[in-house]
Amino acid sequence: MAGSVGQSLRATTQRLKGKKNGGKGKNKSSKKARKEMLYGILNEKNIKQIQFGVSKRFPTWYGSAVYFDPETKRLGCSESKSQLCSNFNDQYWLETLFVCEYCFKYTDNRARFVVHAAVCPFQYRAPGKIKYKSPEYTIRRVKGSKYQLFCQCLCLFTKLFLDNKSMYFKVDHYEFYIVYENGSAKPMGFFSKDLVSYQQNNLACVLTFPPYQRRGLGLLLIEFSYKLSQLEGVISGPEVPLSPFGLIGYLKYWSQILCWHLIEGDLAHCDKVSLEDLSIVTGMRVSDIILTLKHLNCIGENNQIYLQSLSTWLKSHGTKGNWFKLQDEYLLIDD
Numbered sequence: 001m002a003g004s005v006g007q008s009l010r011a012t013t014q015r016l017k018g019k020k021n022g023g024k025g026k027n028k029s030s031k032k033a034r035k036e037m038l039y040g041i042l043n044e045k046n047i048k049q050i051q052f053g054v055s056k057r058f059p060t061w062y063g064s065a066v067y068f069d070p071e072t073k074r075l076g077c078s079e080s081k082s083q084l085c086s087n088f089n090d091q092y093w094l095e096t097l098f099v100c101e102y103c104f105k106y107t108d109n110r111a112r113f114v115v116h117a118a119v120c121p122f123q124y125r126a127p128g129k130i131k132y133k134s135p136e137y138t139i140r141r142v143k144g145s146k147y148q149l150f151c152q153c154l155c156l157f158t159k160l161f162l163d164n165k166s167m168y169f170k171v172d173h174y175e176f177y178i179v180y181e182n183g184s185a186k187p188m189g190f191f192s193k194d195l196v197s198y199q200q201n202n203l204a205c206v207l208t209f210p211p212y213q214r215r216g217l218g219l220l221l222i223e224f225s226y227k228l229s230q231l232e233g234v235i236s237g238p239e240v241p242l243s244p245f246g247l248i249g250y251l252k253y254w255s256q257i258l259c260w261h262l263i264e265g266d267l268a269h270c271d272k273v274s275l276e277d278l279s280i281v282t283g284m285r286v287s288d289i290i291l292t293l294k295h296l297n298c299i300g301e302n303n304q305i306y307l308q309s310l311s312t313w314l315k316s317h318g319t320k321g322n323w324f325k326l327q328d329e330y331l332l333i334d335d
């Protein structure tokens with residue numbers, strides 16, 4: 001399993017490079033096919049389900065061609081012939097993709113998966129450096145340049161749950177912030193950060209793995225991304241476009257932050273608050289603030305903010321004293 005993944009990724013990259021050079025002058029449809037191959041774009045799901053570690057199984061949300069050889073539709077350089085699409089079901093290329101829940105290496109072969117699961121070194125030591133450690137959760141920073149294969153496999157996995165992002169192989173200038181439950185080396189979710197983002201985005205892509213969703217981890221990661229950009233002294237926000245779930249999650253986070261600053265925080269006693277004031281205290285972009293205030297139905301002509309509508313939102317989405325997921329005292333940001 002371990003060797004096959006590295007070879008598979010190299011083979012895919014080589015194949016794509018080769019096709020790119022040899023494809024000059026060919027028609028538009030082959031260009032489109034190459035693009036789809038490069039970004040793994042598929043209109044339908046091609047892997048039915050994921051076996052994530054030995055005990056978790058769940059369906060994929062989106063298709064991805066990047067795991068496969070485009071000609072044979074077989075997984076990377078797998079020697080297994082047991083799960084070809086023709087043997088299974090025309091809709092799917094593969095019924096079950098076995099993914100290591102510690103390092104994201106993958107295979108279509110159960111026996112190889114079981115062997116790997118028993119020896120994966122990441123189960124004893126998670127990669128990267130701890131940047132946040134509360135009594136409940138740890139967030140580790142994993143550099144793409146240092147843990148290339150780990151990050152590439154994580155990006156491939158992400159594509160199965162996020163349709164509009166497509167970065168798999170060039171991970172060198174990305175950092176990955178991965179959340180773990182304390183005492184466990186099993187990643188539960190992550191966000192990536194582009195270190196050469198011209199828009200100075202504080203987050204490229206965020207994912208909570210399906211078994212761990214709706215526990216507040218998405219909001220924790222988003223809050224952490226803002227903490228990092230505020231420490232850098234940058235007004236920032238996520239890379240766009242947001243996915244539908246991304247938008248719901250961000251609107252929740254942004255609504256809470258704006259409500260807190262306007263009702264309980266530094267701005268609560270100001271007579272007049274401008275969008276720029278809000279941007280400075282929250283670290284949010286003005287465009288995101290306007291979007292959120294419109295969502296909260298509390299911005300009028302001349303960008304006047306109606307606090308009454310904020311209070312109404314708060315009543316229906318009460319945070320019960322838990323305004324923030326992240327606690328500053330547990331931050332370990334030294335570089």
Ligand SMILES: CC(=O)SCCNC(=O)CCNC(=O)[C@H](O)C(C)(C)COP(=O)(O)OP(=O)(O)OC[C@H]1O[C@@H](n2cnc3c(N)ncnc32)[C@H](O)[C@@H]1OP(=O)(O)O
Pocket residue numbers: 161162203204205206207208209212213214215216217218219220238239240241242243244245246247248249252
């Ligand atoms: C810039 C970008 O990367 S955009 C791409 C965003 N990522 C994706 O779309 C990948 C797939 N989706 C996911 O991984 C997750 O849904 C995330 C990351 C967006 C949210 O992760 P979670 O850990 O589930 O979020 P969390 O538990 O903090 O919930 C935050 C809020 O989002 C909303 N929300 C999250 N999931 C759902 C859902 N399935 N249905 C309705 N609302 C939801 C809720 O308001 C929720 O708060 P609540 O539970 O108190 O009601």
